[in-house]
Amino acid sequence: MSTTFHSTAFGANPSYTAFERANYATQCLNHHISMWRDIAFQGGLNTMCCPASMSGGEPPWIVMPPQGIRLQQVTGISLPGVEGVETPVVSLTMPIGYDGVITLHLQLYTGTGFVEFSGDLHWRIRINQWYVKDYGNMETTLGSLQTPIPLNRGGIRLKALQKVVYSVTLGAGALGNLAGGRMIAGLFGWRYPIS
Amino acid sequence: MKATDFTRSDWEIIDGFTLNPNILYLPYHYTAMCLSQLETLRRANLYRARWYVAPPDITQLIAAYDTNETQIQVTPGSWLWGLSYNEYSDAYVILDGNHSLIQVTDNCTGVPLFHEYASGRGNTGYRNAQDFRGGIMPVLLTEPRCVVEPGLINVEVANTSASAIRAQLVLFFAEPCIITGQVRDEQSVGGDSYGKGIMSTGGMSGIRRGGK
Numbered sequence: 478m479s480t481t482f483h484s485t486a487f488g489a490n491p492s493y494t495a496f497e498r499a500n501y502a503t504q505c506l507n508h509h510i511s512m513w514r515d516i517a518f519q520g521g522l523n524t525m526c527c528p529a530s531m532s533g534g535e536p537p538w539i540v541m542p543p544q545g546i547r548l549q550q551v552t553g554i555s556l557p558g559v560e561g562v563e564t565p566v567v568s569l570t571m572p573i574g575y576d577g578v579i580t581l582h583l584q585l586y587t588g589t590g591f592v593e594f595s596g597d598l599h600w601r602i603r604i605n606q607w608y609v610k611d612y613g614n615m616e617t618t619l620g621s622l623q624t625p626i627p628l629n630r631g632g633i634r635l636k637a638l639q640k641v642v643y644s645v646t647l648g649a650g651a652l653g654n655l656a657g658g659r660m661i662a663g664l665f666g667w668r669y670p671i672s
Numbered sequence: 673m674k675a676t677d678f679t680r681s682d683w684e685i686i687d688g689f690t691l692n693p694n695i696l697y698l699p700y701h702y703t704a705m706c707l708s709q710l711e712t713l714r715r716a717n718l719y720r721a722r723w724y725v726a727p728p729d730i731t732q733l734i735a736a737y738d739t740n741e742t743q744i745q746v747t748p749g750s751w752l753w754g755l756s757y758n759e760y761s762d763a764y765v766i767l768d769g770n771h772s773l774i775q776v777t778d779n780c781t782g783v784p785l786f787h788e789y790a791s792g793r794g795n796t797g798y799r800n801a802q803d804f805r806g807g808i809m810p811v812l813l814t815e816p817r818c819v820v821e822p823g824l825i826n827v828e829v830a831n832t833s834a835s836a837i838r839a840q841l842v843l844f845f846a847e848p849c850i851i852t853g854q855v856r857d858e859q860s861v862g863g864d865s866y867g868k869g870i871m872s873t874g875g876m877s878g879i880r881r882g883g884k
Contacts, residue, residue: 499716499717499718500715500716500717501715502712502713502714502715502716502717503716503717503718503719505712505716506712506713506716506719506751506818509818510749510818510820513818513820514820514821517780517781517820517821521781521782522781522783601737605788605789606773606789606791606832607739607773607788607789607830607832608737608738608739608830608831608832609739610738610739610741610828610830611738613736613737613738613739614735614736614737614738639788
């Protein structure tokens with residue numbers, strides 16, 4: 478090991494050993510970093526590998542491309558007879574070869590006895606096993622059959638083969654408060670072929 | 673003798689992985705194969721260890737069915753080589769990680785570390801008398817990932833249970849050391865932070881603590 482050292486901000490401390498330059502391993506890493514910097518400077522891998530855009534420059538999850546297929550599923554189920562169990566209302570699985578985005582949704586109960594934020598109903602949107610942030614425990618009605626509500630922050634992007642489940646869970650004591658009616662949920666958006 | 677007098681084959685790697693007798697050398701196991709992929713990083717000088725945690729506050733609860741999102745800023749040019757995850761109850765009792773999912777995304781490229789949200793159970797060292805699935809920590813990546821500008825990493829920890837949890841994901845980075853005199857040489861030569869400035873001037877000092 479080299480025993481020479483240069484006067485530096487650390488001082489002439491014999492506990493430090495000085496190298497004059499980066500070793501071959503560091504140079505190898507630096508070359509790799511420079512390569513990725515060049516890729517980022519040119520717009521990233523997507524821009525370099527897939528320069529053609531499908532819909533006038535906007536990404537396909539922002540603007541539905543011509544090849545896009547509309548996605549709309551609205552389902553109603555009867556009042557579940559069990560409390561504390563997650564009951565799917567809408568389930569859909571993205572087909573192979575398609576990504577997608579959910580832009581609108583709705584959730585409502587048409588029966589009687591429901592008070593907003595009472596804790597009787599818990600709506601959840603789940604993608605595979607992940608509960609979408611801010612949509613994992615909704616306790617109120619959102620949107621309507623005539624006017625679904627836009628998703629906050631633009632939408633939920635979906636990938637091929639992901640399973641989306643829109644479910645409702647009855648809170649403790651909910652069956653004593655709710656009567657009749659249907660649990661209705663809906664998802665709206667589009668899917669597009671993976672480029 | 674100078675470090676440059678050694679040939680590559682003479683240069684043994686001496687670090688925690690070689691000095692820890694608890695790590696068995698099992699050549700066809702995942703950990704051993706990952707260590708071989710880390711060889712360049714282990715041999716590199718001018719890097720130091722830097723571990724980042726997310727969420728930054730271990731006392732912060734992640735509510736039931738909620739996701740904690742954290743963005744950490746690392747030094748551009750850092751290399752992510754491993755991670756470790758632990759899940760706790762609200763009473764700080766360590767859990768098995770079955771109730772959480774994790775995702776790490778490089779904000780520069782948008783490329784996530786995992787294709788889907790990964791189970792916390794698969795990235796924790798937790799084990800008990802009935803469950804020995806806990807692995808060797810840290811979990812090594814198949815190869816280190818470099819993070820370039822802006823050096824932002826998005827970390828998501830999702831709680832899939834009906835109870836609030838606490839969690840901590842530790843990301844193991846090797847970050848480049850700022851070389852003394854590098855700023856002076858960059859100003860005079862116009863080289864970038866890595867590689868070119870060092871090699872063109874040839875007169876910069878890399879400092880490594882310890883030596884032999």
